[in-house]
Amino acid sequence: MSPGINTSLTRLLGIRTPIILPAMAFASGGLLASQVTQAGGFGFFSPTYSSYDHWASEFTSVRSTLGLSSGPLPVGAGFLGFRLDKDTPDRPRDMLQLALEQQVKAVWLSFGSDLGKWVRHVREYDTSREHKTLVFVVVNTLTDALVAINDWKVDAIIAQGSESGGHGASYAPPLLNLLSTILDAVPEDNRPPIIAAGGLVRPNQVAAMLAMGAAGTVHGTLFLACPASLYKPEAKRLIIAADGQNTVRSYAFDLLRGTTGWPKGVDGRGLTISGVGELQGMEQDVCPPGRDLEVLQKAMQERSEAVVWAGTGVGEVRNSRDPSAIVQELHDGAVAALRGVRDLIVD
């Protein structure tokens, strides 16, 4: 057994290594999240916002995998704020309600015009019971971080840099800048765990983030090709085939998929596809003048191209492995790198 890593996040979650699987709709389901937790990290899973019944079945999967027929669950559930705000047939608020009833250890909230409302919602739910849900919130700017920490009193912050795959703020700084700024703006004794997200796929990056002061690291892209990932086989194949140059941030992806309605300024990073480059600079949810959306979508289909969300670290995903191997490799490599730091200082 290799040594453990001790940060404010490992203490908060009671885990051995601060490696986090993020909530990713259509990628991290209950099985994948359970496997990451079993590997010593911590897994979040997400609704696909298809049906309430499917969401309910995810909890059956989690309880079965973890061998926990009742009681609190050592995994987390992630929700999109702007979906919780809407009354849609998939009943997003009932999905949150179910996650709370199932006593998930944490909820992950992102992308809403007022996430504070949902933080309060969770806190209020917990007032009448012993189990207390930890609230994690994703931020893309220092301003967002200060609101989440000082006003909403969240239990942990995920600082998501522009390298991140999937949705994020189009204006997010690179992780090295965003994380550094947040860490220096809030005194260590007075802040919740700050977790680094964006482009992180290698052990030496984990060591770097922890040395900077992060309490943990999020790895989305690294788990996309796992057997238990909900990505379709063809998407997993594209993830494994991609190199590090193959991603781009764009509003075009959601337009092409028809998944619009995200809060202002939210775009996404995915594998580069022909035609997306030339759509750069487009406004959110607006097909550029002179372009016909159906023609673009048809051209993509004819080229067998698809929207596949992925972060800048995608080149590191070279095969389909179980989360246990991924977590162990990140952990052992990070510990080795952190040990090496001792030789850097000369008194």
Next chain:
Amino acid sequence: MSPGINTSLTRLLGIRTPIILPAMAFASGGLLASQVTQAGGFGFFSPTYSSYDHWASEFTSVRSTLGLSSGPLPVGAGFLGFRLDKDTPDRPRDMLQLALEQQVKAVWLSFGSDLGKWVRHVREYDTSREHKTLVFVVVNTLTDALVAINDWKVDAIIAQGSESGGHGASYAPPLLNLLSTILDAVPEDNRPPIIAAGGLVRPNQVAAMLAMGAAGTVHGTLFLACPASLYKPEAKRLIIAADGQNTVRSYAFDLLRGTTGWPKGVDGRGLTISGVGELQGMEQDVCPPGRDLEVLQKAMQERSEAVVWAGTGVGEVRNSRDPSAIVQELHDGAVAALRGVRDLIVD
């Protein structure tokens, strides 16, 4: 006296802290470079490619500042490969010749179609004398790094990520990805110092890069507002006023300035100016169809806007300070952060 930092770069250069001022034309001159070296780091300076005589006067300034009337100089000189390749009235090759005669400790080579030629040029010059010039080369991809290390046998690599201000490869990955990949691709015992560049302005970032395995860090933007920086007063004012959201990579900057001719794929990051956003996606050195370059330039002048190169960390530059204060703050903060790493591992 605070403790020193010991890396392969501090040993190579004989310095106390691995903080590097990069070669930046129109920004880092002989005085600024000398001041960074005096502060315990290491400074490079660059020709402005205006006149040979001006370049010669820089060495007078360096020798005067450092109190070294003869002998080797503990600073470095930086050259653009594509300028060395050309016969122009400013005599770039004679400028390199002078730097070698002046026994600079190191040369910094970047942006050429065959930098290997200039590495060999420096090595050949040194065969007939005792003084050996260290050769540093800037890379933007793993492929470039492997060529520089294995074929050219350079003495140090600067891994320049997309966060970097001024010129860089439009296709460069974010620093966290680029550096991580290079470090893992070449065994530690078998590589020259790898130096991190791009968006680095805070002590905790220095700690992060060293923990990852970098041998040092480059800080260009952080020194742009120093009294000895060659930036004009108005540009320094804009640097100090800018926040972290204020930069963009674009081919448009060089087109607007009339400084074209860079190798294929080289663009630059600078402070955002109106009109540059809408030029995104343009080809290198080509004004977009339907746009008139003179009209764009005139509109900029009327709005008193200027091209000001700057990296993603520009928000951290809040005043004009001497390099000694900057180097000391980076060093002390990095040492403190690295000491904290000891508590992270639980045996």
